[in-house]
Amino acid sequence: MNGHELITSQIILSSAAFPAVSYLKAIVLSEHTTIEHFENYIKQTFRNRYVIYAANGLLSLSIPVILATNRKIRIKDVRIDYDTNWQKQHYKSIESAYRSSPFFEYMIDDFQPFFKEKHKFLFDYNLKVLEIVLNILEVDKKIDLTIDFENIPACKIDLRSAIHPKKESIYKDQLKTYPQVFSDKFGFKSDLSCLDLIFNLGNETYSYLINKY
Numbered sequence: 001m002n003g004h005e006l007i008t009s010q011i012i013l014s015s016a017a018f019p020a021v022s023y024l025k026a027i028v029l030s031e032h033t034t035i036e037h038f039e040n041y042i043k044q045t046f047r048n049r050y051v052i053y054a055a056n057g058l059l060s061l062s063i064p065v066i067l068a069t070n071r072k073i074r075i076k077d078v079r080i081d082y083d084t085n086w087q088k089q090h091y092k093s094i095e096s097a098y099r100s101s102p103f104f105e106y107m108i109d110d111f112q113p114f115f116k117e118k119h120k121f122l123f124d125y126n127l128k129v130l131e132i133v134l135n136i137l138e139v140d141k142k143i144d145l146t147i148d149f150e151n152i153p154a155c156k157i158d159l160r161s162a163i164h165p166k167k168e169s170i171y172k173d174q175l176k177t178y179p180q181v182f183s184d185k186f187g188f189k190s191d192l193s194c195l196d197l198i199f200n201l202g203n204e205t206y207s208y209l210i211n212k213y
Contacts, residue, residue, distance in 0.1 A: 091115035103202035
């Protein structure tokens, strides 16, 4: 898919935890975004995981969820599992990875509540994170939720499965390099969690997303 096809279009995305750069780029370049509210939950996707750039390379962080073993469950009904203190572990990993980045100390306060407060449902947690991120970027775009599941959404570009840990970025030719904390050791790593972009670029994050960085 050509990334330029997404400009001034309507898109539909899956729910995503601390969404990848390409996820945010799709939103800011599109006229209208809808997030899938009624699909069945899919394991091993960005719905409950995100990737940061740590001292030893890429680190995938997963939000534990409670799933029934004998039936499918809709994304809107997936509950977060707090049996382990994953919030403390995630925060320590993020702090270790980005504390020396240029904008960590200015931006971390916006994200701290997500590693202290307990949200019942994964979908609500992800949606609140997205709202905070868009607010940081000063992106004033209305995000709608689906009212039913459509296998083939009408009049929308379907990106629900396009942004995936095992797939190339839909914007692979447009995601230019930017300074990263450990790029001297391992080189530039593209399309990580939005946390990487925000902590490294700060107020230039939006310019990066619209190709004007």
